[in-house]
Amino acid sequence: METALGYMFLAGAFALIVSMALMLARLIGGPTLYDRLLAVNSFGTKTVLFLCVFCFIIDRPDGVDIALLYALMNFIATIAVLKFFNYRALDVNLNRVSVKGEDA
């Protein structure tokens, strides 16, 4: 059973890599900038999943921290790139309510 489990997760990791490679095709060929961003974002999600599965295969639970970090960084990177391409600058306040954040 142990080896069956190992092969199962290996197959899962391989399938994730295949799907990441297919996503790269959309990243390279995507007609618009937003297609590319979508592909990058989806690629990041798959990277998180791959990291989780891979840490399981090599039996090191610490690696899940890295997956957690990657999920957060993926979000920040997407927002930063989007903001840069929409406003051509990072110094824009996206918050139209007061900084206090109380509900208007």
Place this chain on the structure above:
Amino acid sequence: MHDPHVLLRVISKFLIPIIALFALYVQFHGDYGPGGGFQAGVILAASVILYALIFGLDAAKKAFPPSWVRIGMTIGVLLYGGTGVVTWLLGGEYLNYSVLAHEASHGQHYGILAVELGVLVTVTTVMIAIFYAFGSRQPETDERDW
């Protein structure tokens, strides 16, 4: 009031404390798992950068003033170097932590904590300084140029 970025604001506010706490977790668990001062500094800076991305650079500079950045960059290096000098004064070699406490292993623990704290402060403030420098750049191209 028309506010198209409601969702980004709410979710980012939810995430900022968690990212900061995660940074400090990475900082203090450097000897149990992957992590350490450098990575923690980058993650802590990322939480400030997320705040700056959503609320603008001015609000970020109010929350985390540039003067803190300048002070932090020096304090971090001083902490690192100062630990070395203290071990030197206590009779060991430069950065030989064993002399910091009565027991060698305790001394090494405290020494590593101090040095990693120095790395954390320096890396955080340098990352934020780089972001402030990049973020203050005004767009050179017009909206119609591209």
Place this chain on the structure above:
Amino acid sequence: MIELVLAATAPSESAVHIDWLSVFRFAGSLISLAAGLFFVLAGTIGVIRLPDFYTRLHAAGMTDTLGAELILLALMFQSGFSQMTLKLVLVAIFLLITSPTATHAVAHAAHEAGLKPLLGPYKAPEVDEGT
């Protein structure tokens, strides 16, 4: 002689005993891993096949939600009640929170930039066998 035979049969009798809990965990993780990979691959194929940006968003969302959660569930089945399960739950929660927000941000940016969605019924073009 009889004692020897008994001693020889005793271990084999205990080997027949099946650990149902681990069988259940194995089956659960096998099923959820297979389903999760199916949704991930279907989402990827959707991103490749669908005609325009806004429709591709839906396929990518399919990967981000059910695919990701099911694969993490498969890992949780195997790790049992441990530190790792809690961390995997945390990863799942973060993916549930951040991925729709990032999708919304990309869609909103495209909408603001004036990218027009393709509307109305759409069918995949027939594959031309001759060329």
Place this chain on the structure above:
Amino acid sequence: MFRSALILVLALVATWLTLSGYFKPLLLKLGVISICFVLFLCFRMRILDRETAAYGTLPRTLSYFVWLFVEIVKANMAVVRAVLSPSMEVSPKVVKVPAPQKTDIAKSMFANSITLTPGTVSVNMESDHILVHALLSEMSDPADFAEMGVRSAWAVGEDMGDV
């Protein structure tokens, strides 16, 4: 604000214990220091309010997610069928969904729930409605959205009447 700070501290303690898993005195002390620092950072950023500490209605949110998960599974089946069929018949449609929720957090929960169910993506958030792009035209039924809106508002503590 104090109530939000208290809720945030409880949530941060839970997060720290989940991440760390060690109960050594030194690490617990460092955890207390970390949580104090995070609270200080949030105070400096002026984000200590209900949106940052959205854990106050956790039981309701969890039971809402159970309902949402069923919806996600149903929507996934429909999208998979549409995407993997050879003819790939899709009928994209853009609809305006009314969003009468009062608080920003309820609106965000609603928009995120719409995006989480595959086949519908919230594209733009106006003051009283959300622009939704639907992959299949049968998914753009206003009644479904209304139910989801009421339930998601309930999940973050805003009562909007019966489902």
